[in-house]
Amino acid sequence: MIKKLIILLLSFFDFFHQRKIIKFLSKKNLTKIDILFDVGAHKGESIGLFLRNMNVKKIISFEPSPINFLRLKNIKEHYIKKFNKTDIIIENIGLGNENKEINFKQFEESSSSTMKEIDEESSYFKKKFNLLNFFSKKKKYKILKVKITTLED
Secondary structure (H helix, E strand, O other): OHHHHHHHHHHHHHHHHHHHHHHHHHHOOOOEEEEEEEEOOOOOHHHHHHHHHOEEEEEEEEOOOHHHHHHHHHHHHHHHHHOOOOEEEEEOOEEOOOOEEEEEEEEOOHHHOEOOOOOOOOHHHHHHHHHHOOOOOOOOEEEEEEEEEOOOO
């Protein structure tokens, strides 16, 4: 129950961050986009954000996590029906500066998942982990092997 409340709170803060992004793009007169690359698509939140607030002809979304990608596939169908003028492509691969396989850290609270190294000794990590795992000290994340490629490839 507490974990769900905390995740809801994190979503609340994310909402304000998303509004800032749309406001910034609108001020730059970037409301009509031919192709949008969504790198780190997660569960499709940014797809929805851009489709609700902009005119986008084509979105190509990249998500390396196979766990998040399954959720992304499900939401894609919803977006295709709702925004049928936009071509939505999703790829289960990450983007980087070379083609290789890497360790991906998949957190249960998946918005924290990352390709980057994690400093488990940082105060930020410790606070967030303790907040999200209030009554549990189970494993922080699991490591998944994922492929990354260059945008050119």
